[in-house]
Amino acid sequence: MLSSTVMSVSPRVPSPSPSSLTPPPPPSSASVRAIPGGYGWPVLGPLADRLEYFWFQGPEKFFRKRIEKYNSTVFRTNVPPTFPFFVDVNPNVIAVLDCKSFSFLFDMDLVEKKNVLVGDFMPSVKYTGDIRVCAYLDTAETQHSKVKSFAMDILKRSSSIWASEFIAGMDAMWDTLDADLAKSQSASYIFPLQRGIFNFLTKCLVGADTSASPEIAKSGYAMLNRWLFLQLLPTVSINVLQPLEEIFLHSFPYPFFLVKGDYSKLYDFIEKHGQAVIQRGETEFNLSKEETIHNLLFVLGFNAFGGFSVYFPTLISTLGSDPELQAKLREEVRSKIKPGAKLTFESVKDLELVSSVVYETLRLNPPVPNQFARARKDFLLSSHDSVFEIKKGDLLCGFQKLAMRDPKIFDNPETFIADRFTKEKGRELLNYLFWSNGPQTGSPTEANKQCAAKDYVTTTAILFVTHMYQRYDSVTAGASSITALEKAK
Numbered sequence: 233m234l235s236s237t238v239m240s241v242s243p244r245v246p247s248p249s250p251s252s253l254t255p256p257p258p259p260s261s262a263s264v265r266a267i268p269g270g271y272g273w274p275v276l277g278p279l280a281d282r283l284e285y286f287w288f289q290g291p292e293k294f295f296r297k298r299i300e301k302y303n304s305t306v307f308r309t310n311v312p313p314t315f316p317f318f319v320d321v322n323p324n325v326i327a328v329l330d331c332k333s334f335s336f337l338f339d340m341d342l343v344e345k346k347n348v349l350v351g352d353f354m355p356s357v358k359y360t361g362d363i364r365v366c367a368y369l370d371t372a373e374t375q376h377s378k379v380k381s382f383a384m385d386i387l388k389r390s391s392s393i394w395a396s397e398f399i400a401g402m403d404a405m406w407d408t409l410d411a412d413l414a415k416s417q418s419a420s421y422i423f424p425l426q427r428g429i430f431n432f433l434t435k436c437l438v439g440a441d442t443s444a445s446p447e448i449a450k451s452g453y454a455m456l457n458r459w460l461f462l463q464l465l466p467t468v469s470i471n472v473l474q475p476l477e478e479i480f481l482h483s484f485p486y487p488f489f490l491v492k493g494d495y496s497k498l499y500d501f502i503e504k505h506g507q508a509v510i511q512r513g514e515t516e517f518n519l520s521k522e523e524t525i526h527n528l529l530f531v532l533g534f535n536a537f538g539g540f541s542v543y544f545p546t547l548i549s550t551l552g553s554d555p556e557l558q559a560k561l562r563e564e565v566r567s568k569i570k571p572g573a574k575l576t577f578e579s580v581k582d583l584e585l586v587s588s589v590v591y592e593t594l595r596l597n598p599p600v601p602n603q604f605a606r607a608r609k610d611f612l613l614s615s616h617d618s619v620f621e622i623k624k625g626d627l628l629c630g631f632q633k634l635a636m637r638d639p640k641i642f643d644n645p646e647t648f649i650a651d652r653f654t655k656e657k658g659r660e661l662l663n664y665l666f667w668s669n670g671p672q673t674g675s676p677t678e679a680n681k682q683c684a685a686k687d688y689v690t691t692t693a694i695l696f697v698t699h700m701y702q703r704y705d706s707v708t709a710g711a712s713s714i715t716a717l718e719k720a721k
Contacts, residue, residue, distance in 0.1 A: 243391075243577050243691035265618040269298065269307035271324045278323040281310035286469050286482055291601065295329055295631045305330040306615050311602075311629055313353050313466040317484035321353045325604075325629035326622065331664045333615040334603075334635035337628055338670045338680065343605035345681050346370035351604050352627055355463040358488035361499070361526040367534065377678040379527050382517040384676065384684045386509065386531075390436035391688075395576050397435045398692055399699055401428030406703055409714055420713045422545065426453040429540045437532050440505035448501045455494035456533040457541075462486040463534075468601075495529075502528055536685065540692075542599040545711060547693060550593050550648065551700075552709025557650055558701075561586055565701040571720075572702070580694045588653040590693040591665055591672065596648060598632040598667040616640050636666060 271277050285294045298307055310323040328334050336342060347354045349367045357364060366383065369376040405421065405428040412419035430453035431442050442449040465481055472481070488495075502525050503510070513524030551558055564585045573579065580586070607626045612619050616638075622628070637645040641664050642652070653661055665672040668689070670682035683689070700707060701720070708716035 243687035263619050264612065264621050265304075267306060267308055267326060267620050268302035268304050269309050269327075271308060271310055275315050278310040278314035281323070282312045282314045282482070283478065285312055287474050287478060290469065291631065292633060295327060295634055298327070299329060299634075304615065304618065306333050306613065306618065306620050311351060312482060313351075313485075318353060318466070321351075322627070323352065325351070325627045326620075328613070328615075328628050328630045329634045330615050331635055331638040331641045331666075333613055334630045334632075334666060335671075336613050337603050337605045337630050338666075338674075338682070340371050340680055342608055342611045343628065344370040344372065344608045345605055346373070348604040348606055348627065350464065350467050351602070351629065353466060353485075356485065356488055359459065359463050359491075359495070360530055361522060363523055363526045365527050365530040367530060371679055371681065378517050378519060379523070380676075380678045380684060382513050382519060382524070382527070383531055384678075385512070385516070386437055386528075387685055387688055391577070394436050394688065394692070395695055396574075397432045398695055399575055401432035402696065402699055404428050404431070406700075406717075410717060413714065413717060418713045418715050421548065421709070422712050423453070425544055425548075426457070426537070426541055429453070429544070430456065430537055433532055433536050433540075437509075437536065438502050438506040438528060439509045440502065444505050445501050447497065452498065452501070453537070455491075455498055456537050458494055459491045459498075459533060460538050462488075462491055498529060498533070499525055531684075535683070539599045539689065543594070543597075543689075543693070544696065546597045547590070547593050547696065548707070548709050548714075549711045551589075551697070552707050552714065555706060557589070558706050560650070561589065561697060562701045562705065565698050569698060569702065575695055575698055575702075577691055580691070580698050583694060583698060584654050585651060586694050586697050587690070588658060589650050589697065590690055591653040591662065592648060592650060593693075594667045594690070595636045595642075595652075595665055596633070598636065600667070600669075601632060603630040603632060603666075603669060604628065630666075632666060636664065638664070 272280060281294075285291055289297060298309055299305055305328070307327055309325060309327055311325050312323065313321055314323045328336065347364070347368050354368065364375075366376060366379040369379065371377075405424040408424040409419045409421055431449070434440050434442050434452070442452055463486075466485055470477065470481065503521075506525075506528065509528065510521055510524050513519040513528075514521060519527070551561070564583055568583060569575070569579060605628050607622045607624050607628070609624050611622050613622045614620075636642070639645050642661065643649075652658055653665075662672040668674075668683040668686040670676070670680060670686070672686070672690075674680075674682050674686075676682040676684045676686055703720060704717050705720050706716070706718045707714060
């Protein structure tokens with residue numbers, strides 16, 4: 233009874249088209265091309281690539297230049313982190329940068345995902361209580377099925393309160409911004425947004441109200457920011473003064489003790505206030521209390537909070553700089569949603585343009601820049617125009633921003649087209665929207681690595697846009713701040 237009730241209010245999964253259901257025929261070995269590119273001299277080659285990746289070119293230009301150089305979307309290169317203090321990290325990868333080759337990253341018969349969330353580099357397990365949480369487990373590991381099932385169960389059970397808790401969190405954010413703009417010409421939305429996201433996710437995923445702990449309510453989101461930042465710092469560019477960034481930020485992994493106090497406070501909060509969820513993890517999914525809490529914290533902080541914290545500012549700035557697009561979205565929202573109506577998963581499912589804008593923003597700016605997978609065995613990998621031999625153990629790296637700008641799949645791939653994913657042709661393109669570690673038409677299961685909350689993320693973004701145009705006629709915004717809010721008439 234509970235299962236059927238929960239599923240009836242869960243986000244709708246896009247229907248897969250026939251092309252997403254029928255795998256392509258295996259490529260012929262007769263036309264195998266040697267993989268172009270290389271890794272250079274030991275130490276010097278990876279270091280040179282690291283400097284180009286972070287400093288001289290930046291990640292997007294780094295990959296584009298090599299596509300042009302090798303006339304191939306598949307090639308060998310190095311990706312950070314590298315020398316000097318990452319002695320156990322092998323930076324050698326095979327880049328896969330078109331939709332066809334990129335899709336091999338999700339074939340769990342061919343590739344494995346053990347410890348390759350951010351490449352060959354893996355942050356210390358001390359960041360997750362000396363436990364390899366689900367994101368670092370391969371589907372062949374027994375523990376993966378248990379933890380992934382637990383995560384999907386949490387989402388299903390939270391679906392009845394998800395929309396209302398999210399709207400409550402966003403109302404708090406907009407109220408703060410209204411008050412700030414009454415006193416200033418500009419208001420930063422990053423921290424109010426993160427606080428609202430953190431409170432909503434804690435209630436839905438952990439079953440805990442942050443108001444039970446004044447310190448967590450005030451600073452929990454900042455604790456997660458610091459915890460995330462130190463784990464990922466060796467792999468991301470933060471655009472500070474070079475060469476200081478390379479010397480001090482990308483040359484060594486940061487120790488867990490710098491955020492141990494924050495993590496302990498979050499752990500203790502969940503242990504005390506998330507008892508019902510913890511008990512289900514122990515009794516229904518055969519996880520220990522420690523496994524349950526550390527995986528909960530990772531899902532809450534890394535997967536959900538981290539993902540939304542990257543994606544929503546991109547969505548806000550995209551809308552906030554385009555008055556014409558806002559007018560079209562506002563018209564659709566108000567033509568299909570009654571003023572003051574309670575928003576639910578069901579009530580927003582037919583907002584076609586809003587949904588398309590959400591998908592298009594994910595296509596151009598996916599929250600996770602890279603996807604990695606290691607060859608489980610020898611196999612042949614296809615791009616649009618070539619076939620390549622992959623050896624067992626090879627590490628594949630897909631830079632999502634380029635893969636989803638594949639000109640052989642998307643018309644005008646560099647251009648934001650608001651209605652790209654509308655109508656029948658648009659729905660077909662969802663087969664190539666890969667932001668979630670799988671296609672948008674796919675379904676997360678215990679047997680794959682697709683984001684368990686894939687459909688919750690997109691539906692939450694649709695709720696965000698819909699709610700915004702219930703409150704406002706227009707929003708003027710940039711990458712981190714809002715300069716004008718025109719309230720709905």
